[in-house]
Amino acid sequence: MLCKMKHNSGVSSIKLSYIQFVQKVHYTDEPGNRAQTIKEAPSLADFIDNGNTNSIRGYEGLLKPLNGERMRVPPWLKMKIPSGNEYKKIKKSLTGLSLSTVCEEAKCPNIGECWGGDGHTATATIMVMGDTCTRGCRFCSVKTSRAPPPLNPDEPKNTAEAIAKWGVGYVVLTSVDRDDLPDGGAAHFALTVSEVKRRNSKILVECLTPDFAGNLSCVEAIIDSGLDVYAHNVETVQRLQRFVRDPRANYEQTLSVLSHAKKYKPSLITKTSIMLGLGESDEEIYQTMKDLRENGVGCLTLGQYMQPTKRHLKVKEYVTPEKFDYWKKVGDELGFLYTASGPLVRSSYRAGQSIDKLL
Secondary structure, eight states, X not given: OXXXXXXXXXXXXOOEEEEEEEOOOOOEETTTTEEXXXXXXXXXXXXXXXXXXXXXXXXXXXXXXXXXXXOOOOGGGOBOOOOSHHHHHXXXXXXXXXXXXXXXXXXXXXXXXXXXXXXXXXXXXXXXXOSEESOOOTTOOSEEOXXXXXOOTTHHHHHHHHHHHHTOSEEEEEEOOOXXXXXXXXXXXXXXXXXXXXXXXXXXXXXXXXXXXXXXHHHHHHHTTTOSEEEOOXXXXXXXHHHHSOTTOOHHHHHHHHHXXXXXXXXXXXXXXXXXXXXXXXXXXXXXXXXXXXXXXXXXXXEEOOOOSTTSOOOSOOOOHHHHHHXXXXXXXXXXXXXXXXXXXXXXXXXXHHHTTTO
């Protein structure tokens, strides 16, 4: 590892103004025995909160790459290391019941805040149908395989049991894609919702679903299970779909799923999410938001894309908190029931606090 450190000699106290780590890793790639050089992705230290404020004011780092230079993670994206009794309790409960959460699998930056409580009910987004996906989206760190392990028939019951133990009033259920199954796992997903509702009919359930390869009867099966919110993420603008998502997912298919969910049950709240910082333009973001409203989507979240590992898509831009505030205003003007927009906002971030007011 090469480590280069510079300091500002004009400041009386020694202060690091620039730290750059470049890791050159050489490995053998068969066939051809080609040496590859990989630049290190943002390290753990880049994401640890050091007390900086949630604003661009005074920040002099890069927001877009310049001459191949690696961008440091700006202060508004740094979070505290997960800790706390509630965090440990949830993690232990999930491990004991052999369940998976998108919080862990997708390396969500809010895991400490959502699991730790922070003045509100601690929540976790549970990922059903296992932890291995049949698709390989270039932004996602969830494991992939053409032939994932079979579904666990006890998972619906175990999931409902875990939720009952936590005593939460709002839960988000999501899943990997299972293109290896005839129904994409829709029946398994729906059974999980039914089990949760059977144990506590008052609990609110949001389902963040796959697209089921465009099979709208699968969408209907999920809705008939008794959920309260139907969510499916568009992820990015139309132009970038084929670069960001697996080829089996696309813009039109996502809009079809969301539109059908609303038409099938007009009283249902539908929801989606957009990642920013992948190279999209303002015009493309605005058009995507318009398309979503025209297809009946009621709730929208916008957050910063963060590269989970060096094997995934690089961040093209760190969008400022002020710009996220602007998109919230645009969302409100377009008529979304609510628009959650911020650097660390994710699809399921504190979902219950916002949705509960609408139900």
